[in-house]
Amino acid sequence: MAVAPQPDILKAPLVVEFPFTRSLGPVQAAFLSGLRHRTVLGVRTTDDRVLVPPVEYDPVTAAEIRDLVEVGDTGTVTTWAWNPAPRRGQPLDTPFAWVLVKLDGADTALLHALDATGPDAVHSGLRVRVRWAAERTGAITDIACFEPDDSTPEQIRPAPHTGEFEDGVTGIVAAARLDYTYSPGGAQSRYINALADNRTVGERCPSCRKVYVPPRGACPTCGVATTEQVEVGPAGTVTTYCIVNVKAKNLDIELPYVYAHIALDGADLALHGRIGGIPYDQVRMGLRVEPVWTEGGRYPDHYRPTGEPDADYDTYKELI
Amino acid sequence: MTNKEPVAIVGIGQTHHVAARRDVSIAGLVREAAQRALTDAELTWADIDAVVIGKAPDFFEGVMMPELYLADALGAVGKPMLRVHTAGSVGGSTALVAANLVAGRVHGTVLTLAFEKQSESNAMWGLSLPIPFQQPLLAGAGGFFAPHVRAYMRRTGAPDTVGSLVAYKDRRNALKNPYAHLHEHDVTLEKVQASPMLWDPIRYSETCPSSDGACAMILTDRAGAARSPKPPAWMLGGAMRSEPTLFAGKDFVSPQAGKDCAADVYRQAGIADPRREIDAVEMYVPFSWYEPMWLENLGFADEGGGWKLTESGVTELDGDLPVNMSGGVLSTNPIGASGMIRFAEAALQVRGQAGEHQVDGARKVLGHAYGGGSQFFSMWLVGAEPPTR
Numbered sequence: 001m002a003v004a005p006q007p008d009i010l011k012a013p014l015v016v017e018f019p020f021t022r023s024l025g026p027v028q029a030a031f032l033s034g035l036r037h038r039t040v041l042g043v044r045t046t047d048d049r050v051l052v053p054p055v056e057y058d059p060v061t062a063a064e065i066r067d068l069v070e071v072g073d074t075g076t077v078t079t080w081a082w083n084p085a086p087r088r089g090q091p092l093d094t095p096f097a098w099v100l101v102k103l104d105g106a107d108t109a110l111l112h113a114l115d116a117t118g119p120d121a122v123h124s125g126l127r128v129r130v131r132w133a134a135e136r137t138g139a140i141t142d143i144a145c146f147e148p149d150d151s152t153p154e155q156i157r158p159a160p161h162t163g164e165f166e167d168g169v170t171g172i173v174a175a176a177r178l179d180y181t182y183s184p185g186g187a188q189s190r191y192i193n194a195l196a197d198n199r200t201v202g203e204r205c206p207s208c209r210k211v212y213v214p215p216r217g218a219c220p221t222c223g224v225a226t227t228e229q230v231e232v233g234p235a236g237t238v239t240t241y242c243i244v245n246v247k248a249k250n251l252d253i254e255l256p257y258v259y260a261h262i263a264l265d266g267a268d269l270a271l272h273g274r275i276g277g278i279p280y281d282q283v284r285m286g287l288r289v290e291p292v293w294t295e296g297g298r299y300p301d302h303y304r305p306t307g308e309p310d311a312d313y314d315t316y317k318e319l320i
Numbered sequence: 321m322t323n324k325e326p327v328a329i330v331g332i333g334q335t336h337h338v339a340a341r342r343d344v345s346i347a348g349l350v351r352e353a354a355q356r357a358l359t360d361a362e363l364t365w366a367d368i369d370a371v372v373i374g375k376a377p378d379f380f381e382g383v384m385m386p387e388l389y390l391a392d393a394l395g396a397v398g399k400p401m402l403r404v405h406t407a408g409s410v411g412g413s414t415a416l417v418a419a420n421l422v423a424g425r426v427h428g429t430v431l432t433l434a435f436e437k438q439s440e441s442n443a444m445w446g447l448s449l450p451i452p453f454q455q456p457l458l459a460g461a462g463g464f465f466a467p468h469v470r471a472y473m474r475r476t477g478a479p480d481t482v483g484s485l486v487a488y489k490d491r492r493n494a495l496k497n498p499y500a501h502l503h504e505h506d507v508t509l510e511k512v513q514a515s516p517m518l519w520d521p522i523r524y525s526e527t528c529p530s531s532d533g534a535c536a537m538i539l540t541d542r543a544g545a546a547r548s549p550k551p552p553a554w555m556l557g558g559a560m561r562s563e564p565t566l567f568a569g570k571d572f573v574s575p576q577a578g579k580d581c582a583a584d585v586y587r588q589a590g591i592a593d594p595r596r597e598i599d600a601v602e603m604y605v606p607f608s609w610y611e612p613m614w615l616e617n618l619g620f621a622d623e624g625g626g627w628k629l630t631e632s633g634v635t636e637l638d639g640d641l642p643v644n645m646s647g648g649v650l651s652t653n654p655i656g657a658s659g660m661i662r663f664a665e666a667a668l669q670v671r672g673q674a675g676e677h678q679v680d681g682a683r684k685v686l687g688h689a690y691g692g693g694s695q696f697f698s699m700w701l702v703g704a705e706p707p708t709r
Contacts, residue, residue: 012452018442020382025345055392056347062365062395064351170342176382182452192453210568220564240474242466243520248448251456256520259457261467268568272457285474299455313474320471320572 010189014182020174027056029170030068030163035142037165038132042071042106042158050158052106069158072104073130074151079109080126082119089177091145097122101146105158113145127151138169187217187226194231198293202267204228210268233264236303237311238287239320243280258283262303263319270319277304286310324423326706328545328552329667331361331538337501337652340439341532346383347393350435353534354394357431361538362549365395368538369427374404374414374434376656379449381441394433406560408604408691410434411535411659412698416558418539419700423555428541435534436656462527462607464693466519468572469609473521475573478612478627480521484512485630486608487526487650493637494647496676501531501652526608526650533654535661542706553667556684556707557588558700565693572694578617581697585686586619589701590709594619594686598701600642600679602665603688604658606649611635615643618688618699637677645669645677659689663700670704 024032027043031054034041043054044067051059058065080099086092091113099122100109115131116122129149136142184192187203191214194201203215203226210219211230218225241260244253258280261270275283276292288308291300333356335341341349350373358364371394378384387396387403394401404414411434418432450456457463473480491507494500515525545552561581563570582594591597603614612626620641621629629635635643644650646665649658666687668674679685688699 010453014450014452016379016449018379018382020442021440023342023345023437023440025343025348028345056345057351057392057395059392059397062392062397174382184453188453205568208568212568220567221569240467240471242463242470242522243517244463245516245520246462246518248456253457259463259467259519269566269570273455274457285470298453317475318569320475 008189009183009186010192011181011183014180015177016180017175017177020176021171022174023171024169025056026066026163027054027068029168030054030165032138032140032142032172033165033168034163035140036136036138036167036169038073039161040071040073040103040130041068041161041163043067044069049107050105051108052103052110068161068163069105070161071106071158072154072156074149074154075101075103075106075128076153077114077122077124077126077128078102079124080114080122082122091141096145099128099146101128104154105156112143115145115147121148127153139172185217187215190229191215192298195298198291199231200233200264200291201229201231204230211266212269213264213267213271230266232266233291235288235290235306236262236264236267237316238275238283238285238289239263239270239316240285241275241283256280260303261320262289263316268319273300274302275304276302284310286313286316325425325541327419327422327555328540328542328548329537329555329702330540330545330548330550330552331357331363332536332664332668332673333357333360334499334535334661334664335533336499337531337533337654339501339529339531341437342439346435346437347390349437349532350390350433350534350536351393353435353536354431354433357536357538360550363429363538367429368395368399368431370400370421370430371396372402372404372414372418372421372430372432374410374656374660376410376436376441377405377407379442380655381437394431400427406691406696406698408606408655409659409689409696409698410691411657411661412663412687412689412700413560413659413696415537415539415660415663416560416698416700419555419558422539422541425541429544430539431536432539432660433534433536434657434660436654437532438530438654439532462519462522465607466522468694469607470521472573472609472613476624476627481513482612482627482630483521483523483526483608484509486605486611487512489636490605490608490644490648490650493645493677494651496637497646497651498675499652500647501529501533502647522607522609528606528649528653529651531652531654533652533657533661535657535664537660537664537667550673551671551704553670553702553704554706556701556703557585559584559588560696560698562697563695565695573613574617574623575694575697577695578614578690578697579619581699582618585699585701588709589684589707591701595621595641598641598684598686599682600645600669601686601688602644602646602648602662602669603686604649604662604690605644606653608650611643614688618686637679642679645674645679659691659698662689663687666700666702670702
């Protein structure tokens with residue numbers, strides 16, 4: 001019995017990034033189309049308030065609201081926070097204030113950035129004006145930021161607006177990105193490090209005696225830590241599989257290929273791998289296979305037939 | 321004797337599910353379903369005490385806090401609103417969380433809703449994140465489930481024609497459902513059988529589409545049901561079960577959690593023989609072979625008997641145990657909403673409101689959803705009569 005050593009825990013960056021598309025619907029479409037034309041729109045609620053940015057449904061009554069109005073591009077800071085260290089993707093790359101700005105004619109405040117020389121230059125009640133972006137696409141970034149302004153507040157009743165613009169936008173692309181530091185944890189680090197020596201090492205549950213490959217540090221059935229390391233394989237049995245005819249993104253495998261569940265000898269559940277060295281249409285349940293390692297590869301490149309007779313169904317049916 | 325408040329379904333609304341609803345925001349989409357449910361129940365926003373919402377995993381469409389974003393669209397201001405999250409089964413478990421709020425007399429009338437705009441999502445790649453140190457091998461859910469289908473065929477001796485029969489049936493049922501996404505008027509069994517293999521043994525026509533859609537229901541107590549202008553559906557039993565994605569001894573073909581979940585529902589509803597006592601089933605079948613697999617898992621057939629029910633026509637719309645009268649997930653799949661659409665279809669059937677795909681005399685109908693790696697299950701049995709237990 002080998003007690004699992006404490007490994008160096010692996011870590012690596014994981015970036016999850018998708019360009020989500022968004023259909024805007026009638027109200028947001030009008031708002032963003034307006035920004036493209038240096039026009040800020042709000043929406044009038046059932047109780048006669050003007051919301052900027054506009055929403056589709058009344059926050060008090062839940063009624064559908066569509067009465068768009070045009071508000072000013074000057075306004076008053078209602079509250080703020082200084083941002084001394086701007087991060088990637090923020091409106092300005094020099095220190096700035098996050099501000100809530102109540103535009104003239106609006107009853108609610110819009111969140112944006114204020115270009116100011118320092119926190120001493122910002123206060124609630126500060127008058128500000130929109131700085132329009134030179135290139136405008138129909139996005140909130142068409143407002144580059146706000147800047148201090150010496151205008152006086154206007155007591156205006158905003159005029160109705162049709163919400164119709166030339167070159168109106170109906171959708172946006174919202175890039176979402178999450179930066180993680182990923183760690184597979186101790187058990188998987190041990191597993192991955194052993195793979196570097198072309199060995200597959202699982203861990204046995206002290207209670208049910210099942211051998212987990214890959215190990216995850218605990219038995220999900222018994223809820224106890226797995227501490228005993230067990231080398232399994234190298235050969236195993238194809239328990240089931242499919243033939244993949246769909247190209248995967250960032251995955252350079254020639255189609256078709258066989259994606260198989262492989263129960264390595266000594267393991268109590270199957271791991272997943274690609275089968276090679278045999279025509280795809282000759283792969284079968286029960287096929288005996290062994291790993292094929294490539295120089296520097298973290299995982300077997302694929303598994304190939306050992307040439308042994310197929311395993312009897314009864315010997316692996318509990319592992320499917 | 322239980323002390324639970326009986327739960328009635330008095331309003332059902334869904335969008336006309338399509339590939340892309342570019343005319344509405346997500347707020348506009350959910351609003352449409354919710355408004356239809358309110359209209360069906362002849363209620364207003366003021367009649368709703370709480371809102372329970374469900375959606376697909378966050379990476380699918382990048383909406384991390386739907387309860388925050390959609391509160392005003394769903395009239396939730398000043399009311400409790402919460403979000404439920406159980407992968408593909410979420411539509412079912414969302415309805416059950418809402419039902420439990422009524423059953424526990426926390427709230428009298430609850431709006432429950434689930435949605436997804438797959439056209440604005442990245443579902444396939446959201447399932448295939450580039451996790452460091454792992455070996456990327458797969459494209460999407462089909463490759464995950466196809467080996468389990470093969471295992472089912474091996475275990476039960478099912479002929480390889482059964483999957484096509486299910487797809488052909490569900491696509492024809494969808495022709496009778498104006499809300500279904502796919503309306504393949506020229507569908508034939510030959511066309512299904514001739515469609516390309518994507519993840520052998522799963523053919524293209526045996527997979528679900530990507531849809532935009534939302535589904536909403538109004539659940540209420542006895543007093544609310546008494547005021548309902550239309551006949552309510554009554555919840556006779558409801559349960560959820562979970563298990564890990566992978567563990568030694570996991571049976572992917574017929575997961576224990578699914579069996580246990582069904583058994584709990586039947587116990588609550590006093591069902592001893594589901595095959596005889598339940599009139600129809602709306603189950604979560606994203607790949608056609610899951611119909612025979614779930615028929616066995618849910619106790620409608622013994623092991624190996626599921627495909628025989630399908631093959632003999634029992635699960636056809638005019639069969640003895642119709643399955644997926646709406647056209648099923650195979651015809652409509654806004655993932656986050658798909659479970660709730662199953663639950664709603666069961667309720668529509670016992671209310672006699674299913675239109676052209678109505679099963680004559682449907683009195684007890686099971687709604688079923690599953691999700692993750694066959695690891696989350698949610699089900700309810702609804703009836704035309706109030707519970708007697």
